Ligand SMILES: Nc1ncnc2c1ncn2[C@@H]1O[C@H](COP(=O)(O)OP(=O)(O)OP(=O)(O)O)[C@@H](O)[C@H]1O
């Protein structure tokens with residue numbers, strides 16, 4: 001069985017973070033493992049408080065996994081402070097795992113901050129160079145690239161600027177744009193687009209976590225990057241289409257294994273071109 005690790009924050013309400021990642025791993029038939037970087041008291045409406053795990057404890061969790069188990073892919077999510085980022089980066093250097101997917105989480109869907117804005121330089125200098133794939137949404141791509149994004153051309157320009165920071169591939173997600181749900185992948189040479197119909201729902205809590213965890217699962221299963229993103233786009237589109245009206249705010253996506261299989265069989269209408 002393929003083994004995939006998430007290094008991220010815990011969402012006690014179950015829709016995002018570590019919890020979304022582990023549900024996504026199970027739906028893909030891979031063995032999920034987790035290193036908790038922050039404990040977040042949050043729900044579908046708000047973030048109440050964040051307690052970061054001590055950096056040496058983050059390092060020890062990563063050691064515990066890698067000294068014992070071969071890891072086929074790593075998904076990295078919420079890293080709230082520079083010292084958490086440095087702890088994770090040091091261990092990525094030490095263990096050099098394959099297939100690192102980095103979701104540079106900055107805000108929850110309800111707008112609450114999950115990363116200290118002063119940590120962005122550390123993210124760029126210390127963590128981004130380890131990523132095989134970076135998956136910013138539009139506001140995150142704006143902050144990292146230092147430009148504003150108004151259209152698809154701007155999404156492409158931001159992807160090029162972020163690529164130059166040392167990650168091997170960049171996927172700028174269009175969930176925050178209007179029109180169809182269009183994502184742009186840049187591999188340093190070419191752009192690939194992954195487009196799906198926008199689903200009219202407020203229940204999109206944890207979509208970015210789910211998407212990046214699905215990409216990491218597919219990479220662990222041996223897919224090429226383009227195939228991994230294509231399949232993950234089908235997965236997230238199906239999970240949003242069947243999202244759950246749980247809670248009073250942005251409800252979570254749905255991770256039923258059977259739903260995933262049916263979604264794939266029914267072909268969740270993804271157009272990918274170049
Ligand atoms: N309403 C929607 N209908 C269809 N696809 C969507 C919708 N909203 C987001 N997506 C898709 O979901 C994926 C995740 O993108 P999004 O930009 O929402 O991530 P995110 O903002 O990082 O999520 P979060 O911070 O809540 O975890 C992308 O493929 C995006 O195109």
Ligand SMILES: Cc1ncc(CO)c(N)n1
Pocket residue numbers: 008009010011016017018040042077078105107108109114205206207208209
């Ligand atoms: C712990 C955690 N990670 C990521 C997100 C972004 O959706 C969230 N809301 N909570």
